Amino acid sequence: MRGYRRFALGAVAVSLAVALAGCVAPSDAPVTPTAVAPSTGSPLPDDPSTIPPKPTASGIVPAVTVAGVDVDGLTVSASGFVAGVSEDGGTCSFGFTSDAGQTASVSSTGIVNVDTTSCGLVQLPISDFSRGSWTVVLTYTSLAAGDYVSEPIELDIP
Structure with missing residues (x-):
């Protein structure tokens, strides 16, 4: 029994040492508060993923979330989703138009995603x-x- 008490007391001592190891004693050094710039509460207008699409009468609203040249410089990628409808099988068509009138397009099949339809990455x-x-x-x-x-x-094509 005596060995058990020593073991138990040792375990308690180790537990207290571990628990107190993370504690920090108060410091007499003055604390200087730093000011935090207030948030404007508005996203940057250049970030298309934060610009909410305009609602339609039906509530179905497609939105492009990403569009740009890939890091490898070999492909242009785009992705998007459709709010207000959640279905498999619809058609997502991404249409690209240059300022000079050149066009390119690619399509994907919509995939149900909880309460939206995902158009995936093209x-x-x-x-x-x-x-x-x-x-x-x-x-x-x-x-x-x-x-x-x-x-x-x-988007800009370099």
Whole structure:
């Protein structure tokens, strides 16, 4: 019994030492508060993923979430989703248009995603694009509700 008490007391002592190891004694050094810049509460307008799409009468709203040249410089990628409808099988068409009038397009099949429809990631070879300013629009053709078009998103092809 005596050995058990020593073991128990040792275990308690070790537990207290571990628990107190993270404690810090108070310091007499003055604390200088730092000011934090107030948030404007508004996202940057250049970030298309934070710009809410305009609602439609039906509540179905496509949105391009990403559009740009991939890191490897060989492809242009875009992705998007459709709020207000959650279905498999609709058609997501990404249409690219340059300031000079050149066009490129690629489509994907919509995939149900809880309360939205995901259009996934689409890619086109960079050779389909000329240098300069482009816009991309997502047109979603719902199986049951018709066609819906997103707001255009700008991208630059270097």
